[in-house]
Amino acid sequence: MGVALEQFFIFVGLLVCLVCLVKSVRFSRYIFRHFWKVLPKSFLKSMGQWAVITGAGDGIGKAYSFELARQGLNVVLISRTLKKLQATAAEIECATGSSVKIIQADFTKDNIYEYIGEKLKGLEIGILINNVGMLPNLLPSHFLDTADDIQSVIHCNITSVVKMTQLILKHMESRQKGLILNISSGVALFPWPLYSMYSASKAFVCTFSKALQAEYKRKGIIIQRIFLSLIPSWVLYSSTFQKKYKDYLKQNTGTI
Secondary structure, three states, rough: HHHHHHHHHHHHHHHHHHHHHHHHHHHHHHHHHHHHOOOOHHHHOOOOOEEEOOOOHHHHHHHHHHHHOOOOOEEEEEEEHHHHHHHHHHHHHHHHHHOEEEEEEEOOOOOOOHHHHHHOOOEEEEEEOOOOOOOOOOOOOHHHHHHHHHHHHHHHHHHHHHHHHHHHHHHHHOOOOEEEEEEHHHHHOOOOOOHHHHHHHHHHHHHHHHHHHHHHHHHHHEEEEOHHHHHHHHHHOHHHHHHHHHHHHHHHHOOO
């Protein structure tokens, strides 16, 4: 009995050590992420000639547009404000030499996707960045106090991700490769009272992305969601933030 008990405790001890080792290895992937799954510089370009970025007029979308163009891709910028699109396109073309197309579209509407689809016809699109989104209330407020913005939030934060993915994913499927990055938020990880619509919409992006990745992984398509913390709008539009985010993307586009 004593020998059996001793062997049992040895087995349990070895099992605990194995679990700790696995957890340590997984944790090290976050600390030393540049040494894990580092992709060749040609990877992004191998997905296709063009990248499509929504909400590309400024902020995070603009930073992604610059970095993808710097990586050698041509980019399609989609946003609501034509002047911002034109200015961003000129900057990218001057800085990188990549071709840039612009599409003016208001993602708070749901009748824009046929028009966008027509504009994208004939392009070999390898990357889609679903970045566009809106925060209905900058200050905390109850759900009923934001009733006028509900449909706009749904269209901008949810419908845009679904419809843009639907437009482009079918072509990626036929080519058996592609990359879709859906920009979510840290508020998607748990309920966020007084920002209920925003947090729920970002939770949808997270769940939708995970489900699609399970469906299309075997077809050579990568679908990921990226979590960002709440960032004040004035920070997003500042030149300092955009420069720092561009630097961040330069360091991290090699890891997917």
